[in-house]
Amino acid sequence: MIYGIGTDICDVRRIRASLERHGERFAQKVLADGELATWKARSERWPERGIRYLATRFSAKEAFSKAIGLGMRMPMTWKLCEVIKLPSGQPAIRLHGELKEWFEQKGLQAHLSVTDESDYAASFCVVERKE
Numbered sequence: 001m002i003y004g005i006g007t008d009i010c011d012v013r014r015i016r017a018s019l020e021r022h023g024e025r026f027a028q029k030v031l032a033d034g035e036l037a038t039w040k041a042r043s044e045r046w047p048e049r050g051i052r053y054l055a056t057r058f059s060a061k062e063a064f065s066k067a068i069g070l071g072m073r074m075p076m077t078w079k080l081c082e083v084i085k086l087p088s089g090q091p092a093i094r095l096h097g098e099l100k101e102w103f104e105q106k107g108l109q110a111h112l113s114v115t116d117e118s119d120y121a122a123s124f125c126v127v128e129r130k131e
């Protein structure tokens, strides 16, 4: 049964500006530890790829926060929601801490899709309640 859906569109130029203004501190605020390592590796090789990676993660987390109906309110936080990649390349959500407990207690499962093109990154998230 569908529990909730969430969508988000993120302006990549805003993410670029925040990174220019706040530097790595901005990435540290938005990204979970595993994501931060990937972001650093990508940014070192090609800064633009780092910006796009951060923008898609930003939009995915906002879409997830809407799908669970909380928005960015506890126990939903940027860092407790990690976007991972499955071996096939498909993105998936891995939760941590209090958010993971809250989510599992409700018997929920998330499905995520992300995309980006020139100035925008967008995500769509479906959360279902397991039977």
Ligand SMILES: CC(C)(COP(=O)(O)OP(=O)(O)OC[C@H]1O[C@@H](n2cnc3c(N)ncnc32)[C@H](O)[C@@H]1OP(=O)(O)O)[C@@H](O)C(=O)NCCC(=O)NCCS
Binding pocket: 008, 009, 062, 065, 066, 067, 068, 069, 070, 071, 072, 073
């Ligand atoms: C959901 C949230 C992450 C989106 O923020 P944003 O990036 O600024 O805005 P977006 O344009 O991407 O999304 C806004 C839409 O999210 C939806 N939305 C808001 N709260 C939501 C929630 N708890 N669950 C699902 N969707 C929500 C609404 O449809 C809203 O559009 P509307 O105001 O025109 O109805 C943010 O609003 C939030 O964290 N809200 C929770 C905290 C909160 O409510 N603070 C204000 C208290 S008055």
